[in-house]
Amino acid sequence: MSTDFQQAREALGVRLRELRLSAPGGRLTGPQLAQRIGWPHSKIYKLENGQQTATSEDLRTWADGVGQLDIFDELDARLKGFESHIRSWRRQLAAGHRPVQDGWNLEVSRTQVIRAWEEAVIPGMLQTADYARAIFLRYTDLHGTARDTDEAVRSRMQRQGWLYEAGRRFHALVWEAALHALICSPPVLAAQLDRLAGTIGMDTVELGVIPLGASLKIPTANAFWVLDDRLVITEDWHAELWLDDADTVDSYLRVWHTLQESAVYGVDAQNVIHRARRSLNTR
Known part of the structure; x- marks a missing residue:
């Protein structure tokens, strides 16, 4: 904290x-x-x-x-x-996932540049509706919260409209492990990987993938998002942390840029995604 x-x-x-x-x-x-x-x-x-x-x-x-x-x-x-600064899941999810997503939407709407690191899941800004639904259901079961899954999915999908606004930039880093994690069914993951590959080349999105065999300067620890170099949002099992002091933001930016050195982009990133896609048994 x-x-x-x-x-x-x-x-x-x-x-x-x-x-x-x-x-x-x-x-x-x-x-x-x-x-x-x-x-x-x-x-x-x-x-x-x-x-x-x-x-x-x-x-x-x-x-x-x-x-x-x-x-x-x-x-x-x-x-x-x-x-x-520290938003416990118990309190945040008392009314379900939708209010949390709406809060994110408000913060993202006033942001121009986002840097995200995800080591276990596909970033929410790039998720399909079915993949997002699977994620919400897993956490609903874990925390025993209100099951407002469809409303939460709609709110998350609404946030993705940000990607199609001129002047926005989304710099996403994803560990290859997230491309293989069956947090959803294989067909849903296959469609998600197709969607992910399709974002490469968008003028508002820069997607980097860190291959499992890449040399790492630091461990691939917990996920986090940096909004306009002013706010870090990260989470643990008990809470979501919103950190806005300058020293903390600078620390997370250093971590992000260090992780970025191990990432591949463009065709190389697509190759990693397609490799994960081919490994799926969708039957």
């Missing part, structure tokens, strides 16, 4: 400690507050020291426990201010 995020989390912890020590009925020790609100003492310690991210309900419970419920709005505003 970003340094800014951690600093904000620690600052919130300091504020929580202040409220505990200035409780109207007299200062409370950590164990006393924990007993009062029915939490383990370790949670009090972690929140005050910035080692755990509070939920909105945690903050309401804390404000009530220290006898200062009127302070909840201030605490919740602090949380929302820094939580924008």
Whole structure:
């Protein structure tokens, strides 16, 4: 997570400690507050020291426990201010995948240049509807979220209109492993690979493929997207991270350019895609 995020989390912890020590009925020790609100003492310690991210309900419970419920709005505003950097899937997907895709659409619409690295799947901007549907269904099953798959697919397909607007540039890097990953049925993957090969030559798309046998200067770690050199969006199993501090963006750009040195383009990229396509058993 970003340094800014951690600093904000620690600052919130300091504020929580202040409220505990200035409780109207007299200062409370950590164990006393924990007993009062029915939490383990370790949670009090972690929140005050910035080692755990509070939920909105945690903050309401804390404000009530220290006898200062009127302070909840201030605490919740602090949380929302820094939580924008780390968006847990549990919270984001509470209403399904469609709202997340709509949020991406809004951010992409105000972006001119996107650099993307994907090591496990085809980039969303280049996905077919059937491939995208398979991805959404996998994650819906994993997270147990609302099944709004068709709405999410339509939103993702709508975002691809960006590729056909003059002045946009999409620089995509894909590891060859993603071309073989059967996250969907073989026929769906075959159609997806055909679509991917067809994007080579578009004036708004530069697609690089890193072959499995390529020499690598750094490991092919987690996927990420850089929007206009101002915002990095990456994800882990628990959350999606939106990182906008300059040092972090610069770090991800260095990673992207380093990975790019191992990629092939044009006819060579098409050859890698066609090789993956021929290896499929679509019967």
